[in-house]
Structures are given as C-alpha cells and as structure tokens.
Amino acid sequence: MTFTEQLRQEADPIFEAIIEHPFVRGIAAGNVPKEAVKHYVKADFEYLNAFMHVYGIAISKCHDRKDMAFFSEQINFVINSETHPHHNLCNYIGIPYEALQGYPLPPSADHYIKHMKHYAHEGSLGEILAALLPCPWTYLEIGNRLMDEVKPDENHPLYEWIHFYADGEMENTTMKLRRHLDSWAEGASEREKKAMTDAFIKSCQLEWGFWEMSYNVETWDLNPKHATSTSL
Ligand SMILES: Cc1ncc(C[n+]2csc(CCO)c2C)c(N)n1
Numbered sequence: 001m002t003f004t005e006q007l008r009q010e011a012d013p014i015f016e017a018i019i020e021h022p023f024v025r026g027i028a029a030g031n032v033p034k035e036a037v038k039h040y041v042k043a044d045f046e047y048l049n050a051f052m053h054v055y056g057i058a059i060s061k062c063h064d065r066k067d068m069a070f071f072s073e074q075i076n077f078v079i080n081s082e083t084h085p086h087h088n089l090c091n092y093i094g095i096p097y098e099a100l101q102g103y104p105l106p107p108s109a110d111h112y113i114k115h116m117k118h119y120a121h122e123g124s125l126g127e128i129l130a131a132l133l134p135c136p137w138t139y140l141e142i143g144n145r146l147m148d149e150v151k152p153d154e155n156h157p158l159y160e161w162i163h164f165y166a167d168g169e170m171e172n173t174t175m176k177l178r179r180h181l182d183s184w185a186e187g188a189s190e191r192e193k194k195a196m197t198d199a200f201i202k203s204c205q206l207e208w209g210f211w212e213m214s215y216n217v218e219t220w221d222l223n224p225k226h227a228t229s230t231s232l
Pocket residue numbers: 044047048051074077078082134135136139170173207210
C-alpha cells in the first residue's frame with residue numbers, strides 16, 4: 001500500500017462523515033439553507049486566499065522546477081477556476097459574489113487556515129503537501145459520489161458545483177499531489193511520516209469542520225471586537 005493509500009484508509013470515517021454531512025446532503029438535494037451557503041462562500045473566499053499563500057510558501061521550499069510549475073499552475077487554477085463553483089452558489093442564493101468578499105473567518109475556518117500556515121512555515125515540503133491534500137481529495141470524492149447518486153441534470157440548482165468537483169481536473173490535482181507526497185514519503189524518517197499523517201488527518205477533520213461551521217453559521221459570539229478584520 002502506498003503512503004497516501006494508508007492515509008486515505010485511516011481517514012475513511014472522516015471522508016464518510018463529510019459525504020454524509022447535512023450541508024453536502026443539501027447540495028445533493030439542491031436544498032441547502034441559503035444562510036449556510038452565504039456563510040460558506042464568505043469563508044471560502046478567504047480560505048482560498050490563504051490556500052494560495054500556502055502554495056506560494058511551498059514554491060519557496062521547492063528545488064525542482066517541475067514542482068514550482070505545479071504549485072504555480074494551482075495558484076492560477078484557484079484564481080481563475082475555483083470561482084466557478086462560488087458563482088454557482090451565489091446564483092443559488094441570489095447574492096452577488098462581490099458582496100460576500102472580505103469577511104473575517106469564523107473560528108473553525110480560522111483554525112483550518114492557521115493549521116495549513118503552521119505547516120507552510122514550520123514544516124517540510126512533505127508536511128505541507130500532507131496538509132494541503134485533503135482539500136482537493138475530499139472535494140473530488142464529494143463530486144464523484146454526488147454525480148453517481150444524483151446524476152444531476154441542468155435543472156439541478158447546483159449542477160455546476162457538482163460537475164466542477166467531479167471533473168478530471170480535480171482528479172488530476174489530487175493525483176499529482178498524491179504522487180509527490182508518496183515519493184517524498186519514500187525518503188522520510190518515521191518521525192516525519194508521523195508528522196505528515198498528523199497534518200493530513202487534521203486537515204480532513206478541519207474539512208469536515210468547515211462544512212459544520214457553514215451549516216451552523218458559526219461566529220465569534222463571545223469576542224465580537226476581534227472578528228471585525230480578516231485575520232490572515
Ligand atoms: C474548505 C475548502 N476545501 C476545499 C476546497 C476545494 N479547493 C480549494 S482550492 C482547490 C485547488 C487545489 O489546488 C480546491 C480543490 C474549497 N473550495 N474549500
């Protein structure tokens with residue numbers, strides 16, 4: 001079994017919990033509560049900014065041009081393409097995308113980006129890859145499962161969202177990250193493999209937490225003053 005196959009096996013209960021999460025079930029049924037979608041898009045816009053920062057730091061740790069090119073292509077993909085599913089969600093709730101940008105991250109999303117930035121600043125390239133991988137991998141599996149289960153037609157309000165994540169590009173990104181991480185793991189010590197596993201499993205849990213945060217419209221209830229600026 002490859003290293004990333006082992007990671008996937010260990011994280012299986014979390015992947016299942018994500019697929020069964022009420023927000024994801026709502027995407028399947030085309031009836032997610034609009035407040036939850038609004039909360040998700042606000043947080044995800046900022047999450048994607050943080051994700052690009054992490055890719056940028058990953059580039060600074062690469063020695064190989066092929067790896068630099070991969071991360072730089074991914075930054076382009078996030079800027080130019082990850083906006084499509086957001087536009088689909090904005091159309092679904094009838095709110096312009098621009099109105100949902102520049103908000104502070106709720107606690108669980110804040111935790112997730114700080115977790116990734118921790119590995120970006122303190123970790124090896126292997127640890128960064130492990131922290132990043134659940135992002136495309138969980139979405140790829142959501143997309144594939146919803147395509148199989150729902151087989152949405154163009155009248156489904158979240159048709160584009162589902163198609164976007166079930167698309168070959170998501171598979172491609174996931175496979176490239178996996179291959180890179182698998183080859184890194186071949187030369188890694190037991191201690192580093194443990195750190196990479198920890199980074200991966202926590203990112204999977206934080207992916208679940210992001211759906212939960214959106215569905216429950218989580219806020220910094222007890223400390224509103226500190227929630228007034230984006231905390232990137
Ligand atoms: C919380 C959260 N997790 C994952 C994604 C999906 N996603 C974000 S960036 C990216 C490209 C990776 O190179 C993908 C697939 C999301 N939108 N929000």
